[in-house]
Amino acid sequence: MPENKGLLILSKLQLFVLISVFTLFSPVFSFANEPVSEHKTEVKADTTVAHENHEISATEHSAEGHGEQHGEAEEAFNPGKMILDHVKDAHDWHILDYNGHPIGVPLPIILYDNGLHVFSSAKFEHGHAVVESKGNFYKLHDGHIYKTDAAGTIEIGEKKAVMNAKPMDFSITKNVLALLIGAALMLFIFLSVAKAYKTRGKAAPKGLQSLVEPLIVFLRDEVIKPSVGKHYARFLPLLLSIFFFIFINNLMGLIPIFPFGANLTGNIAVTMILALIVFVVVNFSGNKHYWKHIFMPDVPVGLWILLIPIEIIGVVLKPFVLMLRLFANITAGHIIILGFFSLIFIFGQKSLGAGLGASVLSVAFTLFMSVLELLVAFLQAYVFTLLTSLYIGSATEEHHHAEDHH
Amino acid sequence: MDLVLPGLGLTFWMLLVFGLLMFLLKKFAWKPILTALHEREHSIDEALKSAEVAREQMAKLNSDNEALHKQAREERDQILKEAKEMKNEIIAEAKKSAEEEGKRMIQRATEEISKQKQNAIAELKGQVATLSVNIAEKLISNQLSNNAEQQAIIASQVNNLNNNQQAIA
Numbered sequence: 001m002p003e004n005k006g007l008l009i010l011s012k013l014q015l016f017v018l019i020s021v022f023t024l025f026s027p028v029f030s031f032a033n034e035p036v037s038e039h040k041t042e043v044k045a046d047t048t049v050a051h052e053n054h055e056i057s058a059t060e061h062s063a064e065g066h067g068e069q070h071g072e073a074e075e076a077f078n079p080g081k082m083i084l085d086h087v088k089d090a091h092d093w094h095i096l097d098y099n100g101h102p103i104g105v106p107l108p109i110i111l112y113d114n115g116l117h118v119f120s121s122a123k124f125e126h127g128h129a130v131v132e133s134k135g136n137f138y139k140l141h142d143g144h145i146y147k148t149d150a151a152g153t154i155e156i157g158e159k160k161a162v163m164n165a166k167p168m169d170f171s172i173t174k175n176v177l178a179l180l181i182g183a184a185l186m187l188f189i190f191l192s193v194a195k196a197y198k199t200r201g202k203a204a205p206k207g208l209q210s211l212v213e214p215l216i217v218f219l220r221d222e223v224i225k226p227s228v229g230k231h232y233a234r235f236l237p238l239l240l241s242i243f244f245f246i247f248i249n250n251l252m253g254l255i256p257i258f259p260f261g262a263n264l265t266g267n268i269a270v271t272m273i274l275a276l277i278v279f280v281v282v283n284f285s286g287n288k289h290y291w292k293h294i295f296m297p298d299v300p301v302g303l304w305i306l307l308i309p310i311e312i313i314g315v316v317l318k319p320f321v322l323m324l325r326l327f328a329n330i331t332a333g334h335i336i337i338l339g340f341f342s343l344i345f346i347f348g349q350k351s352l353g354a355g356l357g358a359s360v361l362s363v364a365f366t367l368f369m370s371v372l373e374l375l376v377a378f379l380q381a382y383v384f385t386l387l388t389s390l391y392i393g394s395a396t397e398e399h400h401h402a403e404d405h406h
Numbered sequence: 407m408d409l410v411l412p413g414l415g416l417t418f419w420m421l422l423v424f425g426l427l428m429f430l431l432k433k434f435a436w437k438p439i440l441t442a443l444h445e446r447e448h449s450i451d452e453a454l455k456s457a458e459v460a461r462e463q464m465a466k467l468n469s470d471n472e473a474l475h476k477q478a479r480e481e482r483d484q485i486l487k488e489a490k491e492m493k494n495e496i497i498a499e500a501k502k503s504a505e506e507e508g509k510r511m512i513q514r515a516t517e518e519i520s521k522q523k524q525n526a527i528a529e530l531k532g533q534v535a536t537l538s539v540n541i542a543e544k545l546i547s548n549q550l551s552n553n554a555e556q557q558a559i560i561a562s563q564v565n566n567l568n569n570n571q572q573a574i575a
Contacts, residue, residue, distance in 0.1 A: 169415045176419040183427045190435035197442035202449050237432035269412035273420040
């Protein structure tokens with residue numbers, strides 16, 4: 001009986017996939033040769049599509065100000081740009097567009113340019129307006145703040161590089177706000193858990209405590225203790241902080257609505273700082289065997305010239321790879337999910353029906369990817385912690401262990 | 407290209423916030439949590455160990471009890487056995503002494519009987535002698551007229567007497 005049931009489910013699934021694929025591709029054949037002029041009305045029928053279009057049109061408008069771009073391209077949906085805009089950091093937290101008006105949370109802009117300049121990002125009007133602060137003029141262009149003249153001229157040099165000066169930008173961007181929210185959430189979780197331990201003493205864990213405790217015990221006993229070795233207790237706070245920071249922020253990045261959904265752990269600056277901390281901790285805790293291993297490896301002296309540079313590269317490469325792995329995995333997850341959603345609007349530009357048809361498949365795939373990303377969220381936090389533990393372990397291990405390495 | 411270039415602002419905030427977060431968590435979260443966990447594990451370990459010790463003691467007590475029981479049973483068996491042996495011994499001894507007594511009595515009886523017999527014989531002999539003498543007297547008084555016959559009778563009588571005496575002796 002179970003086999004029969006399994007077969008039935010499989011066949012249902014196959015049927016679903018077949019129908020979905022058919023629905024997905026049917027518009028390609030039927031609408032592939034339709035004239036472009038038809039698209040405008042269809043696109044406007046869908047507010048969400050309009051929102052994506054508005055993003056484009058906002059930048060196009062600013063470009064139009066300089067008379068460089070043609071108005072005809074306004075309505076085209078650019079999935080690459082949409083995805084990158086969502087994955088990258090931003091100066092305001094865009095939530096959605098309604099009737100062509102962006103709805104979002106303006107964030108504080110903090111610039112250091114011969115003195116602090118603090119104002120709201122709403123003043124930029126999404127790149128339309130030039131902001132005057134203490135006699136200086138600033139303009140938002142392609143997600144960056146540039147110093148301009150009163151008219152807001154952006155000088156474009158070779159290879160489309162902007163020639164304007166950039167002030168030091170310490171703004172509370174989308175990712176900074178997400179970082180603060182994540183940190184606040186972590187403080188809330190772990191301080192209340194710590195309080196629970198204090199009040200409940202040796203009693204069995206309860207509530208939030210029993211959610212967090214298995215993770216802490218798993219990390220301590222299965223990851224950190226075996227990897228780091230006997231000095232593991234010294235590194236527990238750092239490694240636990242790193243794990244839960246990555247894990248919680250990964251999960252928060254998967255929740256699509258404000259104040260979550262920022263691609264924080266998929267931002268190179270964040271992973272860079274994490275990797276930098278790992279680099280500093282590993283090298284500062286390295287014992288004499290660790291340094292001997294690098295500068296006086298147990299090989300004939302003639303080979304030192306070859307091996308020492310390799311070892312030095314390895315020292316830098318380890319945290320560098322940590323940085324890239326986390327960044328790439330999380331960013332890729334966000335890009336894939338956004339890519340599936342883009343499919344809806346790509347087909348929606350063809351016709352409303354095609355967009356709706358594609359949305360069935362897109363939602364199914366996005367659901368699948370989201371579940372996969374839940375796994376990745378844990379896995380990447382785990383891998384980062386495990387590798388950091390191993391690096392610390394190899395830097396602090398005693399000599400006779402080090403011998404086994406060669 | 408923006409995607410892979412760390413922004414100055416976020417780098418700064420990340421360093422600040424994460425550093426602060428780690429400091430606060432280490433001081434106010436990880437330390438109490440890890441200590442509490444360690445203490446609880448320690449106390450559970452202790453409890454398990456003491457339970458094990460108690461269990462062992464219990465088992466030891468039980469086995470001690472068992473040994474005592476066994477010993478008592480053995481002692482009882484021993485005592486019973488000894489009592490049985492003693493009984494048998496007593497019975498055997500009594501039997502033996504009774505037998506001996508019986509034998510002795512029989513012997514005494516036989517001796518008595520033989521003594522009585524001797525006495526009876528002796529008495530009988532005496533009576534026979536008296537009777538014989540009486541008879542002889544009578545005979546002698548009858549036959550003394552005939553000398554020859556007298557002689558013959560005396561001789562035969564004496565002879566008979568001798569024979570009789572020899573037979574009795």
